[in-house]
Amino acid sequence: MLSRLITGTLRGAAAGAAGTTALNAATYLDMVVRGRPTSTTPEQTVEAISEAAGVSVPGEGEERDSRLSGLGALSGITAGVGTGAILGAARALGLRPRLLVSSVLATTGALAGSNGPMFLLGVSDPRTWDSAAWLSDVVPHLAYGVTAAATVIAMDPE
Numbered sequence: 001m002l003s004r005l006i007t008g009t010l011r012g013a014a015a016g017a018a019g020t021t022a023l024n025a026a027t028y029l030d031m032v033v034r035g036r037p038t039s040t041t042p043e044q045t046v047e048a049i050s051e052a053a054g055v056s057v058p059g060e061g062e063e064r065d066s067r068l069s070g071l072g073a074l075s076g077i078t079a080g081v082g083t084g085a086i087l088g089a090a091r092a093l094g095l096r097p098r099l100l101v102s103s104v105l106a107t108t109g110a111l112a113g114s115n116g117p118m119f120l121l122g123v124s125d126p127r128t129w130d131s132a133a134w135l136s137d138v139v140p141h142l143a144y145g146v147t148a149a150a151t152v153i154a155m156d157p158e
Helices: 003-034 041-053 062-093 097-122 131-155
Strands: none
Touching: 003 062, 003 097, 003 131, 041 062, 041 097, 062 097, 062 131, 097 131
């Protein structure tokens, strides 16, 4: 049973990495099509976490900004891979919904993993977003959810 759980978790992490790639591609495509700038909320979230933890991000000016940008991107990758790992672990434990339900679960998990910390730390409040902001957030997360779910299902030997 433990071996099955570990294998499922690793499959899920790989599916989460695939989903994260799809999310990033959808986000960058949106930026190209609409000519919109990149979001700064990942960096702001990292900064809020570091302040809450009492740990400073080293450097000043552009050097510090670059570190925040890198940490923001890494936090997104971590959320995506982690959400996938949970999805894979759940499949290993017997929860095997079809693609639609798995996609909704993965999308919801990814949205919670990215927007939850931003909301809790006061960086952003999704309740105040307009439809364009929601579209910019939901569409890439849907790409994540469908890709992660399809990948983890395809790797499931059962």
